[in-house]
Amino acid sequence: MSDPLNLRARVTSLFPALRADLEALVRIPSVSAPAFDQAHVARSAEAVAELLRGAGMPDVQILTAGGSRPAVVARRPAPDGAPTVLLYAHHDVQPPGSDTEWQTPPFEPAERSGRLYGRGAADDKAGIVAHVGALRVLGDDLAVGVTVFVEGEEEIGSPTFGAFLAEYEDLLRADVIVVADSSNWKVGVPGLTTSLRGLVDCEVELTILSHAVHSGMFGGPVLDAITLLSRLVATLHDDDGTVAVAGLTHAPDPLVDYDEADFRADSGLVEGAVLAGTGPISARMWTRPALSVIGFDAPSVALSSNTIAPRATAKLSLRIAPGQDPVAALGALRAHVEANAPFGAHVDVRDGELGRPFQAPGDSPAMRAARSAFEDAWGTPPVDIGIGGSIPFIADLLEVYPDAAILVTGVEDPDSRAHGADESVHLGELEKVVLAESLLLERLARPTS
Known part of the structure; x- marks a missing residue:
């Protein structure tokens, strides 16, 4: 096993x-949302494939399945008796929003x-660079098999992930799966x-009239659909915001909490705003349900x-706790929406995305290898954290590869502003991520029991 100081020197030089x-990857506007030019997503896949070829991966392919955006799969066989590690990232990105919201062009x-x-x-794309960096750092000293899987449609919900796994199940099979798409x-x-x-x-569509009518002639006996839908939305939370x-179920509270002052600064909460819900902030973010209106038509x-709106539609986004069945x-x-339709309005609920939650075992050979690698890279032990967001395909991976150990690692930090304007990565932290993954791949070759 290499000296961590030696690996650190290699990372610094590379x-x-x-x-x-x-920077070259960021310059490619690989937005996978259908309203954007998908030629850029294809160009991004080609760029990732070239990086992996240059990092010593002998078998690199750009693949699709079920009409998917292009994904990159690169493989290097395992030495006899060594495990295979799947390194996941995605090369597609969110739409940038208005350029005026960014300090510099997105x-x-x-x-x-x-x-x-x-x-x-x-x-x-920092996750891609973390994988490429670890492969370059280890070079011929790489003692595990590696498959790199860089998806091209994670930011639109991985709609064909199941089809991709079904078609390339054997190609992606691994003992350990490292998903570099989270935070520190x-x-x-x-x-x-x-x-x-x-x-x-x-989507919840509320209808109160068959057509719009004059608000002066008919207003009073009839409330508009916007008011009624607002009243319905207001029933989704208690007075304290719970x-x-x-x-809906809760998971146990986390062992760590988020400092309120840090939370207010990181979230950009306006001065004087009161936090919603009760209990630890980390629990409200990670292990309890959260419900938001993310769109309103x-x-x-x-x-x-001057007419009474006959109908209005809201899109509801519900984050569910680890252990909760999404169908339930x-x-x-x-049931709540239908039971709380105000003033006899008609409510139509149109089902959308279902993503299962994830709960990792706190202790396993792979987790112990990760903890020691991270501690050596940062000089301090890692914190077990939850993420309020979802990575639904992790449940798909576990269904297809039930014996694989899944490690969810991160390149982001609380100020990265992923999906928002002025998204960024801390370069010093990214360098540590490359070192940590290099150490992890070394230690997975000889896991402790």
Whole structure:
């Protein structure tokens, strides 16, 4: 096994080139949402494939299944008796939003105060660079088999992930799966993600009239659909902001908590705002349900007229606790909405995405290898954290590969602003991530029992 100091020196010497590779990837606007040019996603896949070929992977393919965006799969066989490790990341990114919200253009990487800004700089092109970096650092000393799987449609919910696994099940089979698409506890302190909330979403359309009518002629006896849908949405939470849908479950509270001052700063909460819910902030974020209205269709202010709106639609996004069945959660949400339709309005619930939550074992040979690798890379032990967001395909991986150990690692930190304007990665932390993954691959070759 290599000396961690020697590996650290290798990472330091290779990191300028890795940073340049990350900047090149960020310049490719690989937005997988259908409204954007998918030629950029294809170009991104080609760029990732070239990086993996240059990192010594002998078998690199760009693959699709079920009409998917292009994914990159690279393989290096395991030496006799050694395990195979699957390294996951994704090369597609979220839409950038308005350029005016960014300090610098979203697809032109820029460094400020030790952070590299740009869409995908953290989520998840830094994950790709972490994998490429570990392969370059270890080179011929790599003592495990490695399969790198870089997906091209994670940011649209991995709609064909099941079809991809079905077609390439043997190609992707591994003993350990490392998903580099999460976060660390904070700058200077690594995290191992041991739980993820699941996701349920749906559209709720409320109808009160068969057609719009004059608000002066008919207003009074009839409330507009926007008001009625707002009243319905208001029933989803108690007065303190706790989700009020019967049938949703909680997982145990985490062992660590999020400092309120840090939370307010990291989230950008306006001054004087009161936090919703009760109990530890970490529990409210990771192990309890959360329900948000993420879209609302109704006449806009600019196009409004003096009529009573006959219908309005809201999109609800429900994050469910580890251990909750998403089908049961959707059923509970539907029952609540239908039972609380105000003033006899008609409510139609259209089912959306279902994503299962994830709970990792706290102790396993792979987890112990990760803990020691992270502690050596950062100089401090990792914190077991949860993530309030969802990575639904992890449950798909466990269904196909039930004996595989899954490690969810991170390149982000609380100020990375993934999916938002001014997304960034802390370059010093990324260098530590490369070192940690190099150490992890070494230690997985000789796991402790």
